[in-house]
Amino acid sequence: MLMSADTDVIRVLADPLRLRIITLLARETLCTTHLVAETGARQTNLSNHLRVLREAGLVETExxxxxxxxxxxxxTLEGLAGSLAGLAATARETAATDRRRAC
Amino acid sequence: MLMSADTDVIRVLADPLRLRIITLLARETLCTTHLVAETGARQTNLSNHLRVLREAGLVETExxxxxxxxxxxxxTLEGLAGSLAGLAATARETAATDRRRAC
DNA sequence: CGCTGACATCAGCATGCGCTGATACTATCG
DNA sequence: CGATAGTATCAGCGCATGCTGATGTCAGCG
Known part of the structure; x- marks a missing residue:
């Protein structure tokens, strides 16, 4: 239900600035200058983060x-959301049937 | 669509061992000894991670x-999955209508 | 052409954080 | 009551990684 590829995506999302970039890009396609204006971060910093996001397959450049x-x-986001929802569903089933391992 | 609380949850999930714990606990309720046997990690290490997971509201103790x-x-997982799915849906709409900011 | 602005790359620094060993606490058992 | 097993807490170390400044490259414009 949770692929090993999801681990990398989560790691990439686990940064406040990168998550900010993701939410901004979800609403409209932007270029680096806009992101500098929106986030207040340095251009170099943003460029590094965008590289990470690109290599993780979360964003694409034009x-x-x-x-x-x-x-x-x-x-990519949909895949991760699906995996997490699957985990949650499994956990709900486990809780409902009180499935546990004896000590 | 993405609450600030989600940031913390993602950070907590962004560790391979913690994610491993999550997948194991999704299938059956376990105690620390089982997790030590399953993961091969030290008890101290697991206890620290379990504390982080507990404080993030991802697991509960009995x-x-x-x-x-x-x-x-x-x-908690369902909430995060919903937020990510919402972001993906927004991104899909943005791509479909080619919504972009002029330079 | 030079100049400027948009963007990427790299090396260095500094902080965060995951791992460990030592230790303490509690419950069960003989 | 010791003794042991399950678990939590803490201080310290070491590595990963995010931020920065300097520098390079390319496109458009005078």
Whole structure:
């Protein structure tokens, strides 16, 4: 239910600034300059985080002249959401039937 | 769509051993000894992680004599899964309508 | 062409945090 | 009552990683 790939995605999401970027990109596609203005972080810092997000498959880039648009890929987030929902469902079943291992 | 509380939950999940604990507890309620046997980690290490999981509201304890059973709480995981699914849905809408900010 | 602005890369620093060993506490058993 | 087993707490160490400043590259514009 929980793939090992999900571990990496969670690690990538587990940073306040990266999560902020994700929420901003969910609403509209932006380029680095916009993200600098929105978050107040340095351009270098944002560029590093965007690299991490890109390598994790969470965002994809669209070069546009000297600008670089960043778009949020829904598939990765959906996959993680599904895995977590599956875990929660299993836990609910475990709690309902009081499934436990004897000591 | 993404509450600030979700940030903390994600940070807590962003550790391989803690995620392992979560998947094990999803299937059956266990006590620390079982988790030591399953994961191969030291008891001290597990106890520290279980404390983090407890404080994040991801697991709850059930004392049973000198044992301590740990049960996975589905609500927290469900809330996070819902938030992530909402983000993914927003991103899908953004991609479909090509919503972007001009440079 | 030079210049500027958008963006990426790299090395260094500093903080966070996961792991460990030592220790203490409690419940059960002989 | 010891003795032991299950568990929690704490201080310390070491590594991972996020932030920064300097630098490089490329595109557009005068």
């Amino acid at each position: 070069p546009c002249g000297r600008f670089t648009y960043y778009r949020l890929r829904p598939e | 004392p049973c004599g000198r044992f301590t059973y740990y049960r996975l709480r589905p609500e």
